[in-house]
Amino acid sequence: MKDKIAIHWFRKDLRLSDNPSINYLASFSEPVLFIFILNEESSNRYIGAAGKVWLHNSLEYLNKQISGNLVFFKGWPLEIFEKLIDRFDVRSVSWNRSYEPNDLESDIIIKKKLRQNVDNVKSFNGSLLWEPSEVLKNDSSPYKVFTPFYKKGCLNRPPPRQPVTKKVKKIFDSFKSNSLESLNLVPKKKWVSNIKNEWKIGEEYAQELMNSFFKYGLKDYKEGRNFPEKKNVSRLSPYIHWGQISPNTLWYNVQNLEKNNDSNENIETFKSELGWREFSYYLLYHFPQIINKNLQSKFDHFVWEENNEYFKLWKTGKTGYPIVDAGMRELWQTGYMHNRVRMIVGSFLVKNLLHHWKKGEEWFWDCLFDADLASNCSGWQWVAGTGADAAPYFRIFNPVTQAQKFDPTGNYILKYVPELKNLPLKYLYSPWELPDELCDQLNFKLGINYPIPLVDLKNSREKALNAFSSIKKK
Ligand SMILES: Cc1cc2nc3c(=O)[nH]c(=O)nc-3n(C[C@H](O)[C@H](O)[C@H](O)COP(=O)(O)OP(=O)(O)OC[C@H]3O[C@@H](n4cnc5c(N)ncnc54)[C@H](O)[C@@H]3O)c2cc1C
Structure with missing residues (x-):
């Protein structure tokens, strides 16, 4: 006789408290099998490198919370459910929805198929x-x-x-799962142990x-x-x-x-x-097109620039603008960047360097622990002025005055750009203005100790205003 079970499918709801799907299954008598499916092929995006590190560690933690009974799969969920239905008498299946477009679409197919064999199939809003x-x-x-x-x-x-938290009556504990390592989530790079340092x-x-x-x-x-x-x-x-x-x-x-x-x-x-x-x-x-396309289609005519060298210097925090460099280094070192700085580095890439917002969005996607299809795409479209309720094209953040205003002590910059530690605060925001005699005194050479600014702020701002105003007329 097949074991009677219920299934909770973990998606982006890696918690036991206030989990609507688990609350639902708590009312059933069958033991609950907890599963996680890594399904990258049919999702809108492969998970970024930092996201994978977070996911791996989260699954490890969650597995401990349920005494090692979390079952890991890789592949197309429907096939996995079909195998589970062959093997068990599955009475109920439930999950909390992921609101990414492909997931919503495949949920419809999965639900329809499951309902042919399973009495209770439900999805909830848990996010x-x-x-x-x-x-x-x-x-x-x-x-x-x-x-x-x-x-x-x-x-x-x-x-x-x-919020409500209920416990299931019994966890199904007789399934021999693949190991978490078999999901191959963590890249073998030194960077991984470094970015985790600040997080539990x-x-x-x-x-x-x-x-x-x-x-x-x-x-x-x-x-x-x-x-x-x-x-x-x-x-x-x-x-x-x-x-x-x-x-x-x-x-x-x-x-x-x-x-x-x-x-x-x-x-x-x-x-x-x-x-x-x-x-x-x-x-x-x-507007699911926001993942790849400008929400305001008039920007489709905009001619972006592409300079691999500039882009690399932006990514690695070597633009010569201290607040931009601090932000990009924070991102690389911690998997996080403060919201104000996200706006500053984004504006610099899109407006001063005239690079497509997609380039920045993709780099953030790979490096952020919170990389989120919705917030990242709309955040970048906001910065670029191409999205809904977005910053107007003429709002170009000045990285010097922004830094003076929002990092008045300079402590944030110095945390990530320590090579500027000997500069008087006045010049921390614009090291290229350091007078020659101070350069000699401090043994500071622009271009050697710290990069020469990639672009001139005034010229690049004017260039951007001209380029963007041509769109305004469209
Ligand atoms: C270019 C750009 C890219 C972004 N990419 C992401 C991303 O991939 N993932 C992400 O979660 N956020 C993103 N944001 C939004 C915002 O920067 C972060 O949510 C915020 O910095 C997270 O830090 P916090 O938890 O300390 O925020 P808090 O200020 O403590 O805010 C609490 C929560 O509110 C939400 N929130 C706050 N601000 C925003 C916002 N502007 N938009 C949407 N949600 C917000 C977040 O869930 C956040 O955790 C982006 C913003 C910009 C400008």
């Missing part, structure tokens, strides 16, 4: 506060501007689902980070979130992306602080940043 298909304007078209989307569209709807990967650490951020970092979030040196951002993005903490848990935990707190504007700002994440997924859902 978004609001269902993108339900938030529409009065004329039933999708929003394209953040504020009305969030304020009229989301906040006027019934509030998000409250796993559900429990996401909860810890949330609690400590709400206790210490949230107080000055509205202002402090702009300063990369300050500890006023949560750094929760990789955990949110991989589902180690649900947005609902964050939403309600931060909301609960409202009652006994006088820093409501910080709380509201934090909630609205979660709203920006919703907006990114919303755009991906309604």
Whole structure:
């Protein structure tokens, strides 16, 4: 006789708490088989290198949480389910949806097939506060501007689902799984152990980070979130992306602080940043072309430049602009970059160097622990001015004044660009202005100790304004 089982399919919901699919299976008596399927072929993107490192470590942690009973597969999910159905009496299958376009499409096929053999087949929303298909304007078209989307569209709807955690009655523990290593997720590079240094990967650490951020970092979030040196951002993005903490848990935990707190504007700002994440997924859902194409098609005529040498220097943090270089090195060394700096390095690549936003998007995709199809594509389209509610083409971040304003102590720059440590603060933001006598005194030679700026800010800005204004007329 075949064993009766239920199956929970882990996707980007690598947690046991507030997991709607697990909550659903908790009401059934069959033991639950927990599976993870690495399915790159039919997804929109191969997971980037940093993403794989995060995923590997997350799966290792999750497997420990369920006493080594997580079963790993590689391949097309439907085939794997068919084999499981041959072998077991599968009574229920459920999962939390991934809202990437190819995953949504294949879910329809998988559900239809599974329902021929399995009594209960269900998918849930475990990663978004609001269902993108339900938030529409009065004329039933999708929003394209953040504020009305969030304020009229989301906040006027019934509030998000409250977080709930249930345990399944029994875990199915008699399946001999392939090892996690067989998924071959971790590249054999020294870089891997380095980027992990600053992170503890796993559900429990996401909860810890949330609690400590709400206790210490949230107080000055509205202002402090702009300063990369300050500890006023949560750094929760990789955990949110991989589902180690649900947005609902964050939403309600931060909301609960409202009652006994006088820093409501910080709380509201934090909630609205979660709203920006919703907006990114919303755009991906309604305009899936944003992955590869300009949302505003008039930019399709724009002639981008391609200079491999410049691109390499941007990637490796050797542009000669300290805040840009600090950001790019932060990314390489930690798998993360502060939001303000993402905007600065992005603007520099797209506007001062006139490179296609896709180039930057792909590099971020490979290097970010939080690399997220929705937020990365919409973030880059925002910077380039090609997206919805995007920065206008004439907003070109000046990397010198941005650094003076948002890294006034210079500590962020110096953390990643230590070769500038002897420069007086005044020249830290523009080392090429260091007077000759100071250069001699400090034994500092531009071009030897630190790169000569790749492009002149004024000229490259004018060139970009001219190039972009030709699009404006289209
Ligand atoms: C060019 C560019 C690329 C980006 N790529 C990604 C990406 O691949 N993955 C990613 O998660 N975010 C991306 N972002 C958005 C943002 O930079 C990060 O979410 C944020 O820096 C994460 O840090 P945090 O967790 O400390 O943020 P916090 O300030 O603590 O914010 C809390 C959470 O809100 C969400 N959030 C905050 N700001 C944004 C935003 N602007 N857009 C969408 N969600 C937001 C994130 O889930 C974040 O973890 C990108 C932004 C830009 C400009």
